[in-house]
Amino acid sequence: MLRTLASLPAIAAIALALPALADDAELRATAKDFFETIPLNPPELNGNVMTRARVDLGAMLFFDPRLSRSNVFSCNxxxxxxxxxxxxxxxxxxxxxxxxPRNSPTVFNSVFNIAQFWDGRAADLAEQA
Ligand code: HEC
Structure with a gap:
């Protein structure tokens, strides 16, 4: 009896979550109509070939606060x-x-965005930069 009573909150929690799970499944199915799996390789921007040296330079610049006027802020x-x-x-x-006026969107996988910035005012990363 004690055991049954103890599991009541767990049963209630599962019962409450079931409609949410159905909603999640429906949402996931709808999302699949709009989104594809992220490709393994990023697209080449304006003939800008990706090389190891360029990737390393980008990483260095991303973390370098000297890019800001105050030398305090980096992209990171x-x-x-x-x-x-x-x-x-x-x-x-x-x-x-x-x-x-705005918060920062993630830069993760932003190369695959259909447009850049919250209002999409830049077509791609080259224009965004
Ligand atoms: C002071 C904060 C700040 C710094 C520093 C900063 N960003 Fe941003 N970034 C933002 C904000 C805020 C937005 C969104 C602005 C908008 O939508 O109008 C943004 C947008 C972007 C986007 C568009 C992403 C998307 O999903 O639309 C990219 C890419 C990006 N930044 C890259 C960079 C890079 C690279 C640097 C460094 C050279 C940098 N940012 C430095 C705040 C910052």
Whole structure:
């Protein structure tokens, strides 16, 4: 009896979660109509061939605060690769500790985006940069 009573909260939790699971499955099925598996290799941008040296240079620049006027911020400040490519702030903090109007989208896999920025105002990463 004690055992049955103890498992009641667990049973109730499962029962409550069932409609959510059905919703999740439906959402996943709908999403599959819009999204494809991410390709293994990124597309080549404007004939910009990817080489080991270029990848290494990009990584160095991404983490280099000397790219900012104050020498304080790097790309990683707002697109922290340890936090999924974001800063997890409501809006990003920039030069002079100013707060912008938008938060930072993840840069992970952004080469595959159909457009860049929240409003899609750049067609690709070359234009975004
Ligand atoms: C001060 C914070 C900040 C720094 C530093 C910063 N970004 Fe961003 N980044 C943002 C914000 C905010 C947006 C979204 C702006 C918008 O949509 O108008 C953005 C957008 C982007 C996007 C578009 C991604 C998408 O999904 O649309 C890319 C790519 C990007 N940044 C790369 C970089 C790179 C590379 C650097 C360094 C050279 C950099 N960012 C430095 C805040 C920052």
């Amino acid at each position: 400040s707002c697109h922290n690769v340890g936090m999924g490519g974001v800063d997890a702030l409501e809006t990003s903090i920039g030069h002079g500790w100013q707060k912008g």
